[in-house]
Amino acid sequence: MSKTQPYQPFLLRLFHSINALLVIACVITGFLVYDSWDGRFGKVGLTIKNRSLIDIHGTFAFALFFVFLGFIIVSIKLGRNRLVKSDDWQKLTNNVGKNIWWYRLHRVVNTTILFSAILSIGSGKLQDENWLPNGEMYHFWYSLHLISWLIMLLAIATHLLMSAKVGGYPLILSMFNAKYLPQESPKLWLEKIIAWLKHPRI
Numbered sequence: 001m002s003k004t005q006p007y008q009p010f011l012l013r014l015f016h017s018i019n020a021l022l023v024i025a026c027v028i029t030g031f032l033v034y035d036s037w038d039g040r041f042g043k044v045g046l047t048i049k050n051r052s053l054i055d056i057h058g059t060f061a062f063a064l065f066f067v068f069l070g071f072i073i074v075s076i077k078l079g080r081n082r083l084v085k086s087d088d089w090q091k092l093t094n095n096v097g098k099n100i101w102w103y104r105l106h107r108v109v110n111t112t113i114l115f116s117a118i119l120s121i122g123s124g125k126l127q128d129e130n131w132l133p134n135g136e137m138y139h140f141w142y143s144l145h146l147i148s149w150l151i152m153l154l155a156i157a158t159h160l161l162m163s164a165k166v167g168g169y170p171l172i173l174s175m176f177n178a179k180y181l182p183q184e185s186p187k188l189w190l191e192k193i194i195a196w197l198k199h200p201r202i
Contacts, residue, residue, distance in 0.1 A: 127142055
């Protein structure tokens with residue numbers, strides 16, 4: 001392991017990677033759904049109106065829901081230093097442009113991704129799959145779904161830029177490192193899960 005490459009907890013890397021793949025799948029299928037059924041704000045016309053696209057998008061979102069629950073727990077437990085702290089908002093006006101300012105901004109962006117993902121998943125679950133086929137684009141939950149996905153995409157793009165700014169390529173590459181510490185071995189996961197169920201704490 002490179003001395004210049006920061007070490008990320010294995011579970012954090014694992015959930016981060018799975019979430020990233022599912023989010024990409026949701027974004028692609030979600031855009032195809034929008035492009036074929038809605039397109040009010042511009043469309044590409046890649047597909048025709050296809051009901052199965054809605055089902056495929058919903059399937060990926062269903063999987064993301066459960067994986068994301070685990071990711072939230074792991075993020076709070078193992079990655080709490082990467083999330084916004086109570087004084088970050090107040091201190092964002094201080095030391096603008098300095099390293100500490102970029103770290104605080106990075107934590108705000110990371111937290112924004114989590115909240116926008118919660119809004120995206122939650123608003124998606126509260127929609128009726130017949131709204132789009134029936135031409136009902138005016139429902140609150142559908143509008144919130146579009147807005148929350150837009151916010152999350154912007155936050156993810158900013159997250160990548162912040163990661164490059166704060167830690168450079170070593171930080172980005174550290175998320176793809178397959179190595180883990182002995183105490184993080186998957187062989188110990190069942191034992192740790194049982195212990196956590198007996199004494200749950202985040």
